[in-house]
Amino acid sequence: MDFALMWESLPALLHACIMTMELTFISLFVGLILAVPLGLAAARRRGAAAFMAEIYMFVFRGTPLLVQLFLIYGGLAQFDYIRDSFLWPYLRQAFMCALIGFSLNTAAYTANIFKGAILAVPAGELEAARACGFKLWQQYCYIVWPQAFRMALPAYGNEVLIMLKSTSLASVITVMELTGTAKNLYAETYAPYEIFITAAVLYWVMSFILSLLLRFLERRFNKNYRKRKTGRRSLLP
Amino acid sequence: MKKPVLEAKNIRKSFGDLEVLKSVSLTARAHNVISIIGSSGSGKSTFLRCLNCLELPDEGSLAFAGEEIEFSRRRGKIVKADARQLLALRAQTAMVFQSFNLWSFMTAAENIMLAPQKVLGISRPEARERAEHLLQRVGLYDKRNSYPAQLSGGQSQRVAIARALAMNPKLMLFDEPTSALDPQLVGEVLALMRELAEEGRTMILVTHEMAFAREVSDKVIFLYQGVIEEQGTAKSLFDTPKSARCRAFLRREM
Ligand SMILES: Nc1ncnc2c1ncn2[C@@H]1O[C@H](COP(=O)(O)OP(=O)(O)OP(=O)(O)O)[C@@H](O)[C@H]1O
Ligand SMILES: [Mg+2]
Numbered sequence: 001m002d003f004a005l006m007w008e009s010l011p012a013l014l015h016a017c018i019m020t021m022e023l024t025f026i027s028l029f030v031g032l033i034l035a036v037p038l039g040l041a042a043a044r045r046r047g048a049a050a051f052m053a054e055i056y057m058f059v060f061r062g063t064p065l066l067v068q069l070f071l072i073y074g075g076l077a078q079f080d081y082i083r084d085s086f087l088w089p090y091l092r093q094a095f096m097c098a099l100i101g102f103s104l105n106t107a108a109y110t111a112n113i114f115k116g117a118i119l120a121v122p123a124g125e126l127e128a129a130r131a132c133g134f135k136l137w138q139q140y141c142y143i144v145w146p147q148a149f150r151m152a153l154p155a156y157g158n159e160v161l162i163m164l165k166s167t168s169l170a171s172v173i174t175v176m177e178l179t180g181t182a183k184n185l186y187a188e189t190y191a192p193y194e195i196f197i198t199a200a201v202l203y204w205v206m207s208f209i210l211s212l213l214l215r216f217l218e219r220r221f222n223k224n225y226r227k228r229k230t231g232r233r234s235l236l237p
Numbered sequence: 238m239k240k241p242v243l244e245a246k247n248i249r250k251s252f253g254d255l256e257v258l259k260s261v262s263l264t265a266r267a268h269n270v271i272s273i274i275g276s277s278g279s280g281k282s283t284f285l286r287c288l289n290c291l292e293l294p295d296e297g298s299l300a301f302a303g304e305e306i307e308f309s310r311r312r313g314k315i316v317k318a319d320a321r322q323l324l325a326l327r328a329q330t331a332m333v334f335q336s337f338n339l340w341s342f343m344t345a346a347e348n349i350m351l352a353p354q355k356v357l358g359i360s361r362p363e364a365r366e367r368a369e370h371l372l373q374r375v376g377l378y379d380k381r382n383s384y385p386a387q388l389s390g391g392q393s394q395r396v397a398i399a400r401a402l403a404m405n406p407k408l409m410l411f412d413e414p415t416s417a418l419d420p421q422l423v424g425e426v427l428a429l430m431r432e433l434a435e436e437g438r439t440m441i442l443v444t445h446e447m448a449f450a451r452e453v454s455d456k457v458i459f460l461y462q463g464v465i466e467e468q469g470t471a472k473s474l475f476d477t478p479k480s481a482r483c484r485a486f487l488r489r490e491m
Contacts, residue, residue, distance in 0.1 A: 122338075127291060127334070130291060134355065135324065142351060143340060
């Protein structure tokens with residue numbers, strides 16, 4: 001193993017981490033905003049809104065992310081009204097297409113997590129709120145949402161880590177994030193181990209930092225709630 | 238006679254083909270304590286839940302504090318209650334559930350503080366003061382920062398009662414508040430309810446605690462298959478029941 005080469009490749013790879021982070025955080029942020037109404041709609045279970053939210057999740061969770069990226073990157077140009085629109089200068093950029101694809105995709109997964117969490121709020125707690133005279137929006141704001149959010153945190157943490165690693169797919173549509181940059185360096189040096197191990201370590205470090213952050217959030221919000229007096233004990237030996 | 242706090246007339250309710258309530262009426266005046274008894278499935282909970290419209294009756298009328306609740310009907314069946322009146326009814330009618338239904342992600346104090354702030358619109362410091370006062374009253378001040386999962390059943394139910402009291406309700410509804418409790422914890426909840434009855438609060442309770450019902454109630458209603466089979470003062474109903482079904486029920490329960 002050529003450690004000198006690894007060291008030399010580090011600045012370029014580290015720089016590429018910035019774009020990986022940008023892709024991850026922006027799409028998670030946009031996805032989260034989209035997922036709230038989608039999850040609320042899907043949790044209603046009946047009606048047109050729930051049906052549409054289900055279709056959305058069905059499509060985006062049922063097809064490969066890479067295919068979605070190809071469709072957005074190559075497919076948008078097929079429509080004249082998109083090419084003529086003022087957004088075209090942005091939409092033709094691979095980075096933008098990747099952002100759109102990732103956002104729409106993570107929105108579907110996150111919405112599904114929210115749906116499950118909302119449906120898991122005990123019916124009795126909602127009934128108590130109703131009996132107190134809470135309006136419907138108050139029931140959602142003060143009872144459903146705070147609890148669904150806490151219940152969704154562990155699963156959402158998973159989605160964050162998966163999203164971070166999924167950004168490597170952007171390299172296929174020419175975005176020079178960490179994997180794309182590593183691929184270029186490999187083409188110059190023909191040293192797959194050195195380059196890709198360095199990239200893998202960088203992904204691992206980013207995942208590690210993110211998972212620490214997520215664990216902190218979980219601690220912060222799920223502190224005492226649900227802990228029995230006997231304390232937490234593992235069910236496994 | 239004082240003006241009724243709540244007057245329910247000819248309440249009917251079906252779930253699908255199952256007719257659960259067949260024209261049940263009840264009048265609660267200020268300071269009344271009314272117990273509803275009957276065997277499992279006789280419609281006690283359903284009736285109680287119709288009184289604050291957690292369950293919408295199919296037919297009948299409901300008047301709270303002299304004001305008739307306006308129902309919209311479709312083909313003679315009630316489909317909706319006037320939204321403003323519904324919220325007002327619920328804000329002034331507190332309910333205590335068999336399974337406590339405390340909000341699990343809030344501490345005991347927060348459970349008590351939420352509705353007065355959001356529904357009655359009182360300030361946070363005022364709500365906190367009220368909550369602490371009530372927790373003291375139910376003997377759980379030292380549990381104010383505990384989460385429901387950390388409380389025993391009896392403690393949970395006392396917090397739930399404190400949560401109900403925090404709304405200064407004109408009427409309190411109890412649906413078998415001690416049925417989910419271990420026998421040794423029933424006493425602490427009944428003691429608290431006895432205090433509330435002695436204070437002159439208007440209460441309607443569904444209960445299987447016959448001795449307690451007899452002791453605190455002004456009026457007792459015996460429901461049988463969705464009909465009031467017999468009603469009267471606690472003394473008359475428990476000592477000299479007229480209906481054979483009521484007699485049989487009491488023999489089994491006592
Ligand atoms: N939401 C519902 N949907 C369908 N059937 C219901 C519903 N709620 C109650 N029932 C039925 O209505 C009948 C009366 O129920 P209810 O809960 O009022 O009885 P109860 O007198 O409170 O009995 P218990 O003492 O067991 O609590 C039962 O046969 C029950 O199965
Ligand atoms: Mg019942």
